[in-house]
Amino acid sequence: MMRFATAFVPAYVIERLFWEARGMSVLDVIYAEIVFALTRLSLELPFGRATDRFGRKWFLVFGMMAECLSFAILLNAYTLTAFLGAMVLAGVGAAAISGTEEAFLFETLEQVGRVERFERTVGRLNAVSLMTAGLAALTGSWLTQSTAFEFHYKISLISLMSATLVSLTLHETRLVVEESTARPLRLVWRELRTRPMLIRIFLFSVLFGTTINFIEEFWQLSMRDRGIPMTGFGLVFILIMVAQGVGNLLPALKKGSLKVKLNGILVVFFVSVISFSFTEAVSLIFLFVMFLLYGLSEPMTSSLLQTYASAKERATIVSIASWLESVLIIIVGLGFGFISKRASLDIAYVYLCLVSFVLWLYVARLSKRWE
Numbered sequence: 001m002m003r004f005a006t007a008f009v010p011a012y013v014i015e016r017l018f019w020e021a022r023g024m025s026v027l028d029v030i031y032a033e034i035v036f037a038l039t040r041l042s043l044e045l046p047f048g049r050a051t052d053r054f055g056r057k058w059f060l061v062f063g064m065m066a067e068c069l070s071f072a073i074l075l076n077a078y079t080l081t082a083f084l085g086a087m088v089l090a091g092v093g094a095a096a097i098s099g100t101e102e103a104f105l106f107e108t109l110e111q112v113g114r115v116e117r118f119e120r121t122v123g124r125l126n127a128v129s130l131m132t133a134g135l136a137a138l139t140g141s142w143l144t145q146s147t148a149f150e151f152h153y154k155i156s157l158i159s160l161m162s163a164t165l166v167s168l169t170l171h172e173t174r175l176v177v178e179e180s181t182a183r184p185l186r187l188v189w190r191e192l193r194t195r196p197m198l199i200r201i202f203l204f205s206v207l208f209g210t211t212i213n214f215i216e217e218f219w220q221l222s223m224r225d226r227g228i229p230m231t232g233f234g235l236v237f238i239l240i241m242v243a244q245g246v247g248n249l250l251p252a253l254k255k256g257s258l259k260v261k262l263n264g265i266l267v268v269f270f271v272s273v274i275s276f277s278f279t280e281a282v283s284l285i286f287l288f289v290m291f292l293l294y295g296l297s298e299p300m301t302s303s304l305l306q307t308y309a310s311a312k313e314r315a316t317i318v319s320i321a322s323w324l325e326s327v328l329i330i331i332v333g334l335g336f337g338f339i340s341k342r343a344s345l346d347i348a349y350v351y352l353c354l355v356s357f358v359l360w361l362y363v364a365r366l367s368k369r370w371e
Contacts, residue, residue, distance in 0.1 A: 247295020
């Protein structure tokens with residue numbers, strides 16, 4: 001129910017148009033995105049540490065309330081200051097929820113002795129989110145014909161408020177949270193070094209998330225460069241959602257060593273990205289494969305991180321992964337933007353794969369040294 005309510009946000013489909021109608025320029029939007037990113041980056045780790053120490057439920061509630069306040073401010077925002085304030089609250093909400101939701105689900109299943117269902121449950125929840133987001137996009141597009149943009153935000157706010165009310169009915173997964181569970185980050189890092197496989201899983205999640213982020217941001221430009229008209233973008237978007245949803249629902253890969261599975265999925269993913277960059281007519285097939293593998297990797301990495309991480313730092317570990325992904329996006333994004341401007345977007349995708357592959361090999365070598 002929470003996943004449905006948080007994903008049903010028709011405002012996203014007209015977000016940039018709404019901002020433009022309120023007088024926000026492209027530069028203003030960039031400022032807002034930077035404020036959101038910096039807010040989330042600065043709070044990701046503190047919130048992860050706090051939720052491991054004090055419990056899960058109230059951080060979920062707090063995160064949902066911050067999201068609601070963000071949309072409430074946007075409804076009444078006419079100045080850049082107001083929009084930036086809304087982005088700060090959105091960043092606070094995203095940081096509070098990051099890592100908390102997965103840890104809450106894992107520990108809930110652990111309490112009832114069903115922890116083996118975690119990966120399947122995460123996959124199904126992600127599929128529900130994707131289908132709901134698609135429904136919200138279609139609803140938002142249809143509403144633009146007869147209503148003002150503000151109506152989209154009102155519906156979205158009601159949906160998020162419903163999710164907040166649902167979060168209040170949740171039961172804390174741990175009745176007692178000892179102070180000793182909150183260890184300094186340097187001790188968490190030391191533990192990571194003693195568990196090389198956890199570091200591999202960690203980087204697998206970060207590299208997948210970073211690479212797919214740029215593909216999600218710029219696939220429209222790639223389609224345009226291949227001569228696909230804008231009227232066909234909706235079908236491509238549906239193809240992407242279907243691929244990711246199917247990947248989420250695929251059965252878990254149980255056989256074979258974990259190291260081989262991680263290496264195999266990454267290699268096929270990188271080959272698909274490079275093949276997408278150098279093909280025209282069949283590029284949609286490789287786009288489908290990329291998002292299929294990403295959909296498959298989401299529940300798998302969530303399950304592995306929760307399983308391999310210590311019970312004391314489940315939310316912290318996920319928060320660190322999310323934080324590193326954001327940092328890597330900023331650093332790699334500078335080179336990505338430079339290459340796409342000087343060469344082409346397709347060459348920038350190849351650069352992205354090469355950087356990710358080199359990082360993977362480097363960490364694999366370090367992991368062997370620590371084993």
